[in-house]
Amino acid sequence: MALTVSKTPTDSEYKVKDISQAVFGRLEIELAEAEMPGLMSCRSEFGPSQPFKGARITGSLHMTVQTAVLIETLTALGAEVRWCSCNIFSTQDHAAAAIARDSAAVFAWKGETLEEYWWCMGKALDWGSGGGPDLIVDDGGDATLLIHEGVKAEEEYEKSGKLPNVNGHENGENRIVLRIIKDRLLVDPTRYRRIKERLVGVSEETTTGVKRLYQMQANGTLLFPAINVNDSVTKKKFDNLYGCRHSLPDGLKRATDVIIASKIAVVCGYGDVGKGCAAALKRAGARVIVTEIDPICALQALLDGTPVLTLEDVVSEADIFLTTTGNKNIIMVHHMKQMKNNAIVCNIGHFDNEIDMHGLETYPGVKRITVKPQTDRWVFPETNNGIIVLAEGRLVNLGCATGHPSFVMSCSFTNQVIAQLELWKERGTVKYEKKVYVLPKHLDEKVAALHLGKLGAKLTKLTPAQAAYISVPVEGPYKPPQYRY
Amino acid sequence: MALTVSKTPTDSEYKVKDISQAVFGRLEIELAEAEMPGLMSCRSEFGPSQPFKGARITGSLHMTVQTAVLIETLTALGAEVRWCSCNIFSTQDHAAAAIARDSAAVFAWKGETLEEYWWCMGKALDWGSGGGPDLIVDDGGDATLLIHEGVKAEEEYEKSGKLPNVNGHENGENRIVLRIIKDRLLVDPTRYRRIKERLVGVSEETTTGVKRLYQMQANGTLLFPAINVNDSVTKKKFDNLYGCRHSLPDGLKRATDVIIASKIAVVCGYGDVGKGCAAALKRAGARVIVTEIDPICALQALLDGTPVLTLEDVVSEADIFLTTTGNKNIIMVHHMKQMKNNAIVCNIGHFDNEIDMHGLETYPGVKRITVKPQTDRWVFPETNNGIIVLAEGRLVNLGCATGHPSFVMSCSFTNQVIAQLELWKERGTVKYEKKVYVLPKHLDEKVAALHLGKLGAKLTKLTPAQAAYISVPVEGPYKPPQYRY
Amino acid sequence: MALTVSKTPTDSEYKVKDISQAVFGRLEIELAEAEMPGLMSCRSEFGPSQPFKGARITGSLHMTVQTAVLIETLTALGAEVRWCSCNIFSTQDHAAAAIARDSAAVFAWKGETLEEYWWCMGKALDWGSGGGPDLIVDDGGDATLLIHEGVKAEEEYEKSGKLPNVNGHENGENRIVLRIIKDRLLVDPTRYRRIKERLVGVSEETTTGVKRLYQMQANGTLLFPAINVNDSVTKKKFDNLYGCRHSLPDGLKRATDVIIASKIAVVCGYGDVGKGCAAALKRAGARVIVTEIDPICALQALLDGTPVLTLEDVVSEADIFLTTTGNKNIIMVHHMKQMKNNAIVCNIGHFDNEIDMHGLETYPGVKRITVKPQTDRWVFPETNNGIIVLAEGRLVNLGCATGHPSFVMSCSFTNQVIAQLELWKERGTVKYEKKVYVLPKHLDEKVAALHLGKLGAKLTKLTPAQAAYISVPVEGPYKPPQYRY
């Protein structure tokens, strides 16, 4: 795809697959709005006061229909927005088209190369001569990473004249990032520092990104405040558990049309995502086996009726393999070689290194047969057995289906809106230092409360006597901070 | 679509959407073969003796990837085959293309008009000057219906000179059938009787078709033997229950991307299909309500934890409405008017008259907004509320997804192969009269047995003493005929 | 226990554990009545016309609280009743006491010896000088068996002067039966034939008894008409499935207090009872493995997510073993020896020969430690490992808990009442020959309908047009005879 930027009649930049899909995108966005009561409530509660007036927001987060409702909530509250996706397969092109046409600058399409991916990121961060954004909505931390790596390289270059050692990295993606930084460094050696200067803060969506942030906080290298949206209960316990419970079987079915009932499925990892996926598979009639490193999660699996074994124990018997760990090197090519013919291998964790795609791609004599986009059969020469890898080892629910449904994303994204509002409101204060923060519990409870009416739910109200008895305010928050839900 | 027939290099006729999709179709057929152990076992067991040598088989059954494996099992056993679909939306065009290119004459595409549908049926029944097929694989009974109506019209015409009264029917589809018969009558007044003469018998796939057959048997109008495949345990209890449990949520998710968890879903009918659908919805986190006419099925629903109410009781509260009854006039337009905005309405029963599509289409001022194919939002003028109707009120799992998965279809279709073999083998004998037959239990058990190995299952063997104790042969059948499973 | 008969102030005979428990029994009977709407409806519908006036009914069926409500329904309809239990452990002594005090002659207590069991049977059949009962309610067929064996012995004796060869049987219970018959033969050589003469018919409750009846029908040895209540849908599909789903975990928990979650449980047999038990165990968090002889049931288990293996495959790994087969010799002592320490072994099938209790009891050096009644730890001398056998290998849900709950028994027992009414009404007609009959479907549907109101359910009513469309009467029955539910 030629990397050229288009403009709408109102001069808004974009690069999407097909702007004419905006009509279809708009129809689906309207349907999604009805399923996202939290975001729509934000529009009605905060819209009139235009709290984001003057704010530039860059987002790097799967450019789906649901994200479109988030973006248009941000613009409804007064923000200017530029957006890219945080995964090469996760964009829904019709959603991107509708947003590009109507609401914000978008640089995203389904099936980007890694080169294209980072080009889009650059565009989303580029607010013209005035520099970067005021706020970032990040997912997985790539926007944050680019700025931190950029600043580091600029400082090193300024200090020592050394340019980033692009070929020093074994990981292809890291090489791309460094080359982009290096190329820019030669023409604009203060770009990332200017971005950093302007930036008020970032709100991060997911476990992987949060982990990076806490590492930077621990190292003292974090350059700006960050709100950890991922660990809001209404995000982590809902998106990860209920979202995956919906979208994992959706991805499997769309990609393979294979019955799940009667299959043996291995779920690597039994955190919230693994719990949601294991539940979905079991309810669909699979026999689930879990692999775990953590004895507590392992014991949960066991009491949920699921055996806990190692991958080695079951690799030659199972029909479906799924990684949910957020770690790397979980399913290696030597495992894949031992699998049954037509075993299905996929990942719902953030990055594509849970499955050893590199090992698979470079295996001598391996043959790749693309059944349809995101569904590849890889045949090993020794056995002529093939395994079916979904979404090229990336997020199967976004690559092979449409990701989490609107309702759970409404929970996550309402947290994002509230986090962005908080950062922006406190931009001139000292409330937020260069640290990672979690939203306070009363806001978490508020996010939940905004989603109850749509479901016809009625809360019980504490009497003052009852509230006193359990030592909480009548209006909440109702739980101590360490409460696990 | 212009109704012109194409030919392959080997002179096989076809009319499909795009013959170039054959490559993709073949890849998916190969994947499906691995999931259809019953059919593949038939190929290895019966292929060498070519039992269908000389037999012409016409099929009228959803032209999907799974059906492709059935067709190629029939041809592997020596048959010549012509095929059409039995539903205007259920064809998978790539599967049709692969079969048309490689194995059989196919007349089917996704999105036929009713006119086109009956044209395809005519083509599938037309074996050239030699007349009709020897055997029919029917689903829903349309091929059987056409022959019976044709014979009736021919006989009436011969007797009284009266032509069918095309406009005497209120139902549009009936009018089309009669016009086709009438048109043919004028040029070939013995066509359907010649077909009937040659025909050895039919094997019928589904409840609806079977019901028609028993009615004809009761009326004494059945023209040829019929095997009721639908009531084999390995068909009815597997396809209906496990198939729908897989494919109903698949269709809902692909069509709407809406979360099922937390929704209120009404399932009309709690037969095997309703049981499978209700289980799927409940496991996905919906609150399910059942409507039933039969007190026994109602009591089953209640003990399964599901309230039984009337549609009127819940029409304005539910989010998802599904018909599974095989009856007509279940959800009427006056119900649809009372539903919540964006309520989802769909049908997984065979015909599109469970939902009052005619009433909806002709409702004054109603507006239809097609979100995407098979997903329409119908907006009522009084309220400006819309409901979302899937697959135009037809089979939602085939219209919005890809139908039942291969493994359960392997059970159904292995019954079909065995039924066809039986009819053909006995063609010269008096074993089968003009009646409806069910396959004997030992064949039903055989179908199941052919599917166990793939799942790593091991059966326990009765000792002679145990067999004597429960009065069954050691090798089965193990249950009395009335056993319900 | 000394086998002496007591009399109530109104001269009704009884032999129960403790007549003073009648007060407690009455309280529980009253609670049960509220849960048995089918029986209570029979009382209000038929009570006024006293249809059983003049009828003597003998019952041989677990003397529980629920059976008490059945008995008092029979007496409310005019019958005189004598009752015994059909299992040595299944009597609830307080229920027996209440019935003995208030309503009928009862001979039953928890923990009978086999000698005592058959003594009770004799008493229940003994209506004084007038001979036997008019009607029998049988469960497992022991009353029927005794009469058939008695008649056979009497005829042989009359013909040849030969007495039954008591010691010719290896089975201890058979020896007891023959000795009873023999003892009686010497003093009253026409007793069983007089019983047979008077007897109008029997209604049989359970699979085991029904199997015996069909065998006798096949052999031409059945002496009187029998109604197979077991195969009414509202009995077989409710009692077996929903009843066991409730009572199996109840029995396990009361007997052992062991957590079911995380355990490996083997369920031998996947009929209705096995399905109910497997579901209960799985829902409680066990990993379930099924053993089966029937490929159809095996395939159901697999699609329900349950592996199917042989007992040998898993005998040394599982924690809980349950037999549900109705066959014999399922778990043998050589299996038990291989089990893990404290493995739990139990049976929910009718007879105690599913588990090789004889082999266990006679195993050299085995040690039996009774933890509490019905919970025995059997320790093997070689390994010093013990297994825990529940209810001495007999019905675990009745031996260790209180059997099926009232509501499902109301379904079963309403069938019994209707069957008894039918037999009695037709006593002078030729409607019922010496054959086995199933109740017609409209009565089956009626039984279900009587249970809906209590659950707040509302049935949908067919319109005449809909009824015509699916070819059923508006008022039912709604399904063809072969329908499987």
Add this chain to the structure above:
Amino acid sequence: MALTVSKTPTDSEYKVKDISQAVFGRLEIELAEAEMPGLMSCRSEFGPSQPFKGARITGSLHMTVQTAVLIETLTALGAEVRWCSCNIFSTQDHAAAAIARDSAAVFAWKGETLEEYWWCMGKALDWGSGGGPDLIVDDGGDATLLIHEGVKAEEEYEKSGKLPNVNGHENGENRIVLRIIKDRLLVDPTRYRRIKERLVGVSEETTTGVKRLYQMQANGTLLFPAINVNDSVTKKKFDNLYGCRHSLPDGLKRATDVIIASKIAVVCGYGDVGKGCAAALKRAGARVIVTEIDPICALQALLDGTPVLTLEDVVSEADIFLTTTGNKNIIMVHHMKQMKNNAIVCNIGHFDNEIDMHGLETYPGVKRITVKPQTDRWVFPETNNGIIVLAEGRLVNLGCATGHPSFVMSCSFTNQVIAQLELWKERGTVKYEKKVYVLPKHLDEKVAALHLGKLGAKLTKLTPAQAAYISVPVEGPYKPPQYRY
């Protein structure tokens, strides 16, 4: 019961129901040991070094079979132990007898009066002239409360000469506590202060007790260090969720024998306990409705497929009512009056004030019919309708069944042992101040790990590269402190 203390041959004090039940108790304790691998591992790991040598431990915790295994683990590690129960109905008398006979001083029986309860508490705290215990294992905080109230009263009395105003309290139980303190004060005005002086610390088992501890910490009135065992993941997430999932249906079934399937059940509160109970009820086939004050927990219920309403909405329709809140005044007598006849009302929360027992007992004209111990039917005079109250409104799973199964209690109690070890080891250090502490995560993970082997589980081991990638030590802990599981 006369409150006299007995002595064993070895001079150990006790007051139990029947010391001869020790034999039966011992058998059940031995079975439980096999299900409590965490405690047994503690015995083998720590037993040889006798870490509790010289320590006096007082326990106030349900005197069940499982607690017996805890007590004998403490004694196996060198402690001297005195024990009482923390609930008047929860003692298993045979377990108490076995411990009294073999291992520790016990003062507990099923069915204590409140007077007797506090007498037992006094005895368990009374170590003779030397004063009180070194360590306390508390459940619900009553032992802790008594000491705090005692110290307060002594100080007030010393300061002002004022005695506790026994009649100033409306709550009967509080009056009893104050009278006990007052009576002692007159004879030994420094008793509770001497206990406080000696006491190293307390480990608290449950939510209710922990709440009290945090309140005292907040008020600055906490007199000694406390370890909050309740909030260990391996306690709170296992005991509350999996324990209740097992024991709630057990209690319901033993108490009422009523089928749960088809019933409407209201669960008040959707915390861990409510989640476990709701899951159990739903899996048993009930239709569950949840009441909640907390919008987050409410949203979890909704996405789990459960409606959230207020008690008022459903009070007249539901069949089963359960409180799980830990709050007071949840089901009031005015609610009970509106319930259906024979509605079941019970509580699984710690105290009996969740259900308004006082209001019920004092309702004019109400009639109490005890069906059996712990199962009372209360009949209202206006309607003659009765409701069935279980365990007198106290812990239904302990009052009507045997509480949580051994395996989950092993998790909880292993935390107790580790907490007691920690307090005792640090008795001379300043590590623990007068504050509330939670066990560190690596000990929590250790507790889980000790339970995996018994279940045949195998953990996956992190490679150093993987550990570095997710920034955790190879040997754990694997999760950040705020992780919710």
